[in-house]
Amino acid sequence: MKHIFIINIIIVLLSGCATPTSLYTWSNYSTLAHNYLKNSDETSTTKLFDGYDEVINNQRGTRSAVPPGIYADYAFLLLEQGEIERAREMLSKEMTLYPESKVFIEHILKMIEE
Numbered sequence: 001m002k003h004i005f006i007i008n009i010i011i012v013l014l015s016g017c018a019t020p021t022s023l024y025t026w027s028n029y030s031t032l033a034h035n036y037l038k039n040s041d042e043t044s045t046t047k048l049f050d051g052y053d054e055v056i057n058n059q060r061g062t063r064s065a066v067p068p069g070i071y072a073d074y075a076f077l078l079l080e081q082g083e084i085e086r087a088r089e090m091l092s093k094e095m096t097l098y099p100e101s102k103v104f105i106e107h108i109l110k111m112i113e114e
Helices: 002-015 029-039 042-057 070-080 084-097 099-113
Strands: none
Touching: 029 042, 029 070, 042 070, 070 084, 070 099, 084 099
16 A cells, blocks of 8 residues: 555656646747847848748647737738738738637728728
8 A cells, every 4th residue: 555655656746747848839939029129120020020930830839830929910010011912811810720819800901901
């Protein structure tokens, strides 16, 4: 009986040592976004575009999905660059992947139309 108790304690302790995996892979998005907001120059814009591509194309999180808001944020940057069609495409992807954002995204799409 004592051995079973000790084995159960060891199992519980070792199971707590498992490395948690995150739902999404953000890469270095937060640093790039911060640099873009801080500098707003061509270099930081280019690096942020590359960062978006990395986050979108290299998902290794448990959901294997693009994090919420990435497509919408990418669309906003595309709108600032005048790439309206690509921005619409990104907003549509955000709406498809996260249907709870539909009302907000549709409002943005209407604003683009005007």
